[in-house]
Amino acid sequence: MARKNNKSQNSTPKKSHTEKTPQSIQSTSPAAEGQELAPAEAPTSRSLLSLVTNIKTQRALQLILLACIHAAVSQLNLSPVYGAVPAGLYHRYGLTAAFLLAFLLRGYLPTWIGQAITPFCFWIPLIQFCLFRLSSTLGNPLGPIVTECLTCFPIVTVSVYMAMDFLEEGTGSQQGDTFPSMGLFVLFTVMQRVCKALVAAITGPGFLRSRIGMQLMIASLYGTVLPKNVIWPSLPAVAFTMVANPHCSLSRTTEVLNNTLALDGYTLLERKESVTGYISVLDDTRRGLRVMRCDHSLLGGEWSMPSKPWRQVGEPIYAIFTMLEAVRLVEPTSSASEKSLLNIGLGIGTAPSAMIAHGVDTTIVEIDPVVHDFATKYFALPTNHTYYMGDALAFVSNTSSGASYDYIIHDVFTGGAEPAELFTMEFLTGLHTLLKPEGVIAINYAGDIAMPAASIIYRTITSVFPSCRVFREDEAPDPNVKPDDFTNMVFFCRKDYRPLTFRKPVEADFLGSGARREYMLPQHEIAPSTFDTSVDVLRSGKTKELEKWQAQSAIGHWKVMRTVLPDAIWENW
Structure with missing residues (x-):
């Protein structure tokens, strides 16, 4: 029976491949095609x-x-x-x-x-x-x-x-x-x-x-x-x-670090990681000074000297920080009895401490809380000031009350370079708005004068502040002796076109400090012809050109820092 059934099945005529049954015609309809394609998406999703x-x-x-x-x-x-x-x-x-x-x-x-x-x-x-x-x-x-x-x-x-x-x-x-x-x-x-x-x-x-x-x-x-x-x-x-x-940063390894630093006469007081870098405070027991470090740069330092009744502030190791205080010496001064200062960038607080000692109402803008903490703890920064912890860009853009300050100190150098956005025309224009009509701004810039970066900074600052004078920290070297010229520069500017002059300081201006008596009044002026004024001003979001030159300048700064402190200090953190 099975053989017969098979034969019956085999005897069924076969249809040619070109012959279409109603079922085959129905299966090729557009609707059927859609029904067949829809399930094909599932394997893709699964894969x-x-x-x-x-x-x-x-x-x-x-x-x-x-x-x-x-x-x-x-x-x-x-x-x-x-x-x-x-x-x-x-x-x-x-x-x-x-x-x-x-x-x-x-x-x-x-x-x-x-x-x-x-x-x-x-x-x-x-x-x-x-x-x-x-x-x-x-x-x-x-x-x-x-x-x-x-x-x-x-x-x-x-x-x-x-x-x-x-x-x-x-x-x-x-x-x-x-x-x-x-x-x-x-x-x-x-x-x-x-x-x-x-x-x-x-x-x-x-x-x-x-x-x-x-x-x-x-x-x-x-x-x-x-x-x-x-x-x-x-x-x-x-x-x-x-x-x-x-x-x-463990206690045991910190002890090892201090034993190593002692060979060069240094002692680590404290160190912390923070938003701007590796921050530490060290004492040089041989020379008698204390410094604050941020990565491979120094934020400032003071000589360790016995307290005297006539000395109201510390003695800084860098003349540039006392030069910033010369904003008080620019003539004519405001007639207001109470003066106010906006200080952008703290460091160890050399200039703000002196301004507070002079009775100036001081507002400090500092992005790094560890820097502020160490300046207060180890460098006697007075606590009677207003402190804004955060980005200076946000502070300036959010401060709506214009013409608020008699003085502005702009000192943001760290890590071998400055934040480029804090030197743009937009940011400086915001500082211009915050400065009173007879106010004065002092801007610290560190770099190689021979590089285009210095000219870019000069061109941008003078495009916002019409009356400026620029002074360097030390005397200009002979170009035949020293090919590069990395130095600190301070731009003193005012809002109007009146020539900028300094009054002769009196004894009260020095606060009992020998360093201020020697260096506070600016001495080494840089001629405007030194800078190339044909360069473009620095705009927000277009700082690549400045940053390119700052990279080369930062290498020059690295070499300078290696002459300030021994190699072992930098290498062992």
Whole structure:
């Protein structure tokens, strides 16, 4: 029976491929086509969801994120030794080269290379500790390049290499397919900027928010992302970091730091990480002075002198800070009995302390709370002043009451360069509005007079304030002897066109200070012809040209700082 049924089925005539049944005609109708296409979207959605939730893809994205965070923290660790601006000169190019190297090495590195990332990260603080001792030999900017080529860039290369492998496994793409790699590069570029801002925002007091603390946390996170990690080679490096590395902010390592600094006659009083950099206060026991440091620059200092009844303020080690107080000497002065001052940028508080001592109602704008805290604690900044903690741009734009101040002191130099936005025409115009009709502004600018940056600053300031005179801190060098001319300059300006002159100071102006008696009245004037007035003024959001020249000027500042304090002070933080 089965054989017969099969034969009956086989005897059914077959239809040709061109013959259409009613069912086949119905299936090719537009409605039917839509019904068949609609379910096709579901596999696409499912494939996208499976790609995002795939563990391999997630590991690839995590490695890219960690590499970007590591690069940002690397810059923080370089800034106390080389300065933030010089350390970042070639950083972006190095990261791009590291990414391209990872792409070229695909398929050539051994399979165990991923297991080396975590222990190498734990060794980086120790490697940097050793390399920083060569900073004076390597110089700047070669020192940051060499240091990151041996620490940061290898981590980025291997991280990207492993991320590409994980992404290929997660997406099923073939080796040599450039599309996933291009996507990673775009993500890597974007994440660099995001992570730089993120790291700057979370850096602060406390071990976990410190530079070394974040390095150890990144190493630990690599250990959780990568499988089959080998941790035991990290133990010697971690032990050294926690016990003997002076860059670590623990009490034991701080004691080690002070023992090291004592060899050069210095004592660390306190140090903290903050929004503008690594802030510390040190005593020079041999010369008898105290300084406040921010990364690779000094915010100011005072001589340690016994208190005397006639001395009302401290004796600064830099003449430039006493010169800023000459805003009180500009004639004619306001007829108001009570004077007011807006001080932008605090430092150790040399000029504000003197103005407060003269009875001037003082408002201080300082972005870094640690700087204000240390100035009050270690440099006797009087507490009877108004303090605004935050960005000067926001303060000026939000202060609606115009013509409020008789004097303005603009002193924001730190880390080898000034914030360019605080020298734009828009910001200076805001200060012009806040200044009374007979008021005077003193603007401190540090840089190389021979570079275009100084001319850009001069052109911008004089476009806002019509009557200005510029003085330098020291006498101009012979151009045949010294090719570069890095110095502090003070611009004294007023709102109207009257010539700017200074009255002769009296004894009360000096507040019992010998440094003010010697240096407060400006002496070394810079001729207007020194500057190139054909350059464009500096506009908000268009500061790239100034920042380019500031980078070169920052290297000159780095060399100057290495003559002010011994190398060991900068290298050991």
